[in-house]
Amino acid sequence: MWQKTYLTFALLVMVAWADHHEGHNHTDHSADHHLEERTIYNTDFAFALYEKLSNNADAKGKNIFFSPLSISMALSMLALGAKKETHSQIFSTLGYSSLTEDQVNEAYEHLLHMLDHSQEAMLLETGGGLAVREGFKPVDKFLKDLQHFYHAEAFTVDFSKADVAVQEINKFIAKKTNDTITDMVKSLDPDTIMVLINYIYFRGKWQKPFLEGATHKSNFYVDENTTVTVDMMILRDAEFNFHITKSFSIIQLCYTGNAFMLIILPAEGKMEEVEKQMSSFQIRNWLDKGHQRSEIYMPKFSISASACLGDILKEMGIVDAFSDKADFSGMSEDTELKVSNVLHKAVLTVDEKGTEAAGTTTVDVIDKSMPLIIKINRPFLVYIWEESLKSLLFMGKIVNPTL
Numbered sequence: 001m002w003q004k005t006y007l008t009f010a011l012l013v014m015v016a017w018a019d020h021h022e023g024h025n026h027t028d029h030s031a032d033h034h035l036e037e038r039t040i041y042n043t044d045f046a047f048a049l050y051e052k053l054s055n056n057a058d059a060k061g062k063n064i065f066f067s068p069l070s071i072s073m074a075l076s077m078l079a080l081g082a083k084k085e086t087h088s089q090i091f092s093t094l095g096y097s098s099l100t101e102d103q104v105n106e107a108y109e110h111l112l113h114m115l116d117h118s119q120e121a122m123l124l125e126t127g128g129g130l131a132v133r134e135g136f137k138p139v140d141k142f143l144k145d146l147q148h149f150y151h152a153e154a155f156t157v158d159f160s161k162a163d164v165a166v167q168e169i170n171k172f173i174a175k176k177t178n179d180t181i182t183d184m185v186k187s188l189d190p191d192t193i194m195v196l197i198n199y200i201y202f203r204g205k206w207q208k209p210f211l212e213g214a215t216h217k218s219n220f221y222v223d224e225n226t227t228v229t230v231d232m233m234i235l236r237d238a239e240f241n242f243h244i245t246k247s248f249s250i251i252q253l254c255y256t257g258n259a260f261m262l263i264i265l266p267a268e269g270k271m272e273e274v275e276k277q278m279s280s281f282q283i284r285n286w287l288d289k290g291h292q293r294s295e296i297y298m299p300k301f302s303i304s305a306s307a308c309l310g311d312i313l314k315e316m317g318i319v320d321a322f323s324d325k326a327d328f329s330g331m332s333e334d335t336e337l338k339v340s341n342v343l344h345k346a347v348l349t350v351d352e353k354g355t356e357a358a359g360t361t362t363v364d365v366i367d368k369s370m371p372l373i374i375k376i377n378r379p380f381l382v383y384i385w386e387e388s389l390k391s392l393l394f395m396g397k398i399v400n401p402t403l
Contacts, residue, residue, distance in 0.1 A: 042072050043280035043392050045095050050395060052312045054275060061223070063403055065305040065346045065382075065396030067200050070126065074198035075313075076104055077128055077150050078321070078339070081142045081331030086320045093317040105149040111389055112151055124259070124386060124393070128152035129172050129197040133159050136193050142331050152197075159192045169195065193337060202384065202393055204255035205354040210235045210298070212352045220299055220401060221378045228402045230299040232377070233352050240294050242372065243286045248274045250286050251296065251374060255354060258388040263298070264381040271379055271397075280392070283383065297375040301401035302349040309342040346394065348382075 046068030053064050072094055079090045079101065091097055096104050115124055130146060132138060134156045146152040157168045210233035218232035241252035247270045254260045262283060266274040310322060320326050326338035384394040 042068060042095070045072055045093070046392050046395060047279055048316060049309075049312070050278075051275075052315060053307065054397065056312070061399060063303050063305050063397065063399050063401075065303060065348055065394065065398075066307065066344055067346055067394050068392050070198050070200040071309070071342075071344060073108060073126065073150065073200075074128065074196060074342075075318075076108060077146060077152060077196055077198065080105070080145050080149075081139070081328045081337075082321065083327040083329050085325070086327040089318050089320055093313065105145065109149045111391070114389060124200075124202050126198070126200040128199070130154040131157040131165075131169055131172070131195040131197065133157065133193045136332075136335070138194065138331050139333060150198075157195070169197070172197065173199065192340065193335065194331070200393065202259070203354075204257070204259055204261075204384075206352075207254045207256055208235060208238045209354070210296075210352040215300060215352060218297070218299075219377060222400045223379075226400075228400060230301065230401055233298050233300050235294075235296045235298070238294060238296075240296070242294065242374075247277075249374060250283075251294075253296075259384060259386045259393070262381075262383040262385065263376060264383075265374070265376055265378070266380070268378065274381070275397075278381065294372045294374055297373075297377065298350070299376060299401045300351050301398070302347070303398065303401065303403060304345070304347045305396065306343070306345045309344055310339070313342055346396070348394065348396070 049066070049068065049071070050064070053059055053066070075090055075094055076096075079087055082090055087101075091099070091101075091104075112126065115126060128146065128150045129152055130138070130143070132154055138154075143154055146154070153172075155168070155172065158164045214234040214236075215231050216234075217229055219227050220230045221227055243250045246267065248264055248266045251263045251265070252260050253263065264274065264278070314322060321328075321339045323338060326336075328337040331337055379397065379399045381397050382395065383392060385391070386393055
C-alpha cells in the first residue's frame with residue numbers, strides 16, 4: 001500500500017461587489033429538471049453547513065459568509081475522481097443520493113451554460129481550475145470531465161517552492177475574481193499533488209440605489225457591550241417585499257436582473273432563535289408576503305471571511321476522502337490520493353450602487369400612507385439568491401460590518 005499523497009481541495013474564492021454599469025435583462029428562462037432538483041438539495045446542504053459553521057466555537061462574535069453554490073460545485077468536481085464509498089459520502093452529504101453522477105454533472109453543465117448567456121445587467125461568473133504538481137499526470141477522463149462539465153482549466157505548479165506556488169495560483173485566481181488568497185496558499189502542505197479551485201464572482205446593481213449624498217456616520221450595535229461606527233446608507237420612499245414577526249423582519253432588496261438580497265433582521269436578543277428557524281422552505285414561504293413603502297437604513301460595508309472546512313465536512317459525512325480509505329482512483333491510477341483540507345474564502349462589499357459579491361406572528365396592519373422605517377443597525381442574516389438558476393449564491397451572518 002502506497003502512502004496517501006495530499007490533494008488539497010479547494011481554494012474557493014467568492015467575490016460579491018458593486019456594479020456601476022447599466023445593462024439589459026436578457027435571461028434564458030429554460031428550466032432543466034435536474035438543475036431544479038439539484039438546487040433544492042443544494043439549499044438544504046447550505047443551511048446544514050451554516051449550522052455547523054455558526055455552532056463552531058471559533059465563530060462566536062465573528063462574521064460568517066460563504067457561497068453554498070461554489071462549495072457544492074467544488075465538491076461535485078471532487079466527486080468526478082472519487083469511487084465507491086468515497087464517492088457515496090460526497091453525494092450523500094450534498095443531498096445527491098437520488099441522483100446519478102451524470103445527472104449532477106449535466107445540471108452543472110446546464111447552469112454554466114445559462115451563465116454564459118446571462119444578462120448584462122448582472123454579472124455572475126463561476127468556474128474552476130486544477131493546479132497540478134509538475135510531473136504528475138491525472139487521469140485523462142478526469143481532466144476532460146472537469147473541463148466539459150465545470151469549465152475547469154488545468155495548469156502546472158511547483159508546490160515544492162512555496163513562493164512560486166503562491167504566485168501561480170494567485171495569478172489564476174486574480175484573473176477570474178480580482179482577488180488573491182496568499183495566506184491560504186501558504187498553508188498548503190508541501191506534499192500537495194493537486195489543488196482543486198472553484199470560484200464565483202457576482203456583481204449586482206440595485207434596482208433602487210441608495211442615496212449617495214445621504215450616507216452618514218451612525219452606530220451599529222454589535223452586542224450589548226460593543227458599538228461600532230458605520231457609514232449608514234439611506235433609501236427613502238421605495239416599496240419592498242417585507243415580512244415582520246415578533247422575532248424578526250425580512251426585507252427583499254432586488255438587483256437589476258434576476259438576483260436579490262434578503263436581509264433578516266432579528267429582534268434584539270433573538271439571533272440564535274431566528275437562526276434555528278431558517279431554512280430554504282421558510283425563506284421562500286416568506287417572500288412576496290406584501291409590499292410596503294419603506295425608509296431603509298443599511299450599513300455600507302466590506303467584509304471578508306475565511307474558513308477551513310475539512311473538519312466540518314467530516315462531521316457532515318465526508319469522512320473517507322480525508323483518510324487512508326480515500327479512493328480517488330478516478331483522478332490517478334498510479335498514486336493514492338486523499339484530501340488534506342478544504343479552504344474557503346468569501347468577500348462581500350455593499351455600497352449605495354449595489355453589491356460587489358419561534359415567530360409565526362403575522363404582520364401588524366400598517367397604514368400604507370406612512371413609510372415603514374427599517375434600521376439595520378444590529379447583527380443580521382444575509383442571503384443572495386439568483387432566481388433563474390434557483391440557486392443560493394451566498395449566505396451568512398454579519399455580526400460586525402467593520403471587520
